[in-house]
Amino acid sequence: MTAPPDDCLARNDWICGDYLSTRRHILLDAVLEHVQLTVVSVLLGLVIALPLALLARRRRWAAGPVLGLTTVLYTIPSLAMFSLLLPLYGLSAALVVVGLALYSLTLLVRNILAGLEGVPAEAKDAARGMGYGPTRQLLTVELPLALPAAMAGLRIATVSAVALTTVGAIVGHGGLGNLIYAGMNSFFKAQVLTASVLCVLIAVAFDLLLLGAERLLTPWRRGRAGRPARGRGAGARRLAAAGRRP
């Protein structure tokens, strides 16, 4: 065997430029898988959460069970959640997507519901007075006004999903989590650190993207520049109550 080369890969440094250049494709694939898993799961969560929130608001009796069930799901640790889905989905990406979607449900249902309940009664009365039917009122008055609260939930759910996707490595579909898992087994410091930093960057990117989308979708709030309106109360409380789950 020839003498090992003295570069940062051989020295197993935490920060290693050679790692970035030689494993570019692996990193890119992992990032893509990570983004895909996150986006699909949050969209799935949204598709399930919206009808649940509407049901919980329309029928009072449904609110308790819907909120209770989603809270129970949120309490189950991620590793256990993925494990419980194993008999249904096997070692597949679908398992990770369904698990993450179930997690996002709590945050989404709660925030959509809070948004819908925050719609001023005068706005609803005005819509009814103008002859809007229930469907038109929901689509053109209530949902747009509920958007800021719903988007806050969506942002938290998405950021959490990015972090939780890494746990999918246990079934081999964890995006960047796979690299962290492999790096742990081979004590490959540069790989673990790079993948971890990329995870955080993806989360921040999604958060900013959704913030931009919210601004675009709610032009009537732009003039008032969210800051004084949000103040200490509502925004901080929403963050505080949401918590976070690994």
Added chain:
Amino acid sequence: MNTLAEVWSWLTTAAHWSGEMGIWHRLVQHFWLTVGCLAVSCLIALPVALTLGHLGRGGALAVNLANIGRAVPTFAILVLLLLTPLGRHGEWPTVIALVLFAIPPLLTNAYVGMREVDQDVVRAARGMGMTGRQLVWRVELPLAFPLVLTGVRIAAVQLVATATLAALVGGGGLGRIITAGFNLASTPQVVAGAVVVAVFALLMEAAFEAGQRCAPAWARGRMR
């Protein structure tokens, strides 16, 4: 149906409950890991949050900490700590990661609780001649208590989940039953382990729920 029967038979096999790798031992490990780290995190986070909340300083940090904590994958921190020199010292990477992730919800909720105390009440207390210390202990903390408790509850549930993940990096606790199941390619063991973990987490949540219901009215706060 078949899997359910297998899971049931795994759970009802006496041999799986006893010994070093048994459910009882893992359960006790998990419990002490959670409770011990919760105590340590409270000792670190609550004094800081109460001081900052009382002084009205560092709000951006206190509120944003929860956001930052949410964006950082627990699994990544566990592995990063394992690869540092700390990783050679048994449970230390697990304990540090657990405490790190329990601090944000504690800090944020306690801070928000302190800041949301009605300022009229605070002014009245000052007018009565209360010192800063009296203000914290007799006025602000009692009024902020429900939200402080919510933070402890979120942190506790979070700790149960993080302690489960610790099994991936060789830490003790109930997660080990799941990871061992994956290594043995035994679906019944994986699911059985997950059931035990889920029940443990839900019992923890239920204990807090019961505690909050039985607490005196001032500690419960308004229902939100």
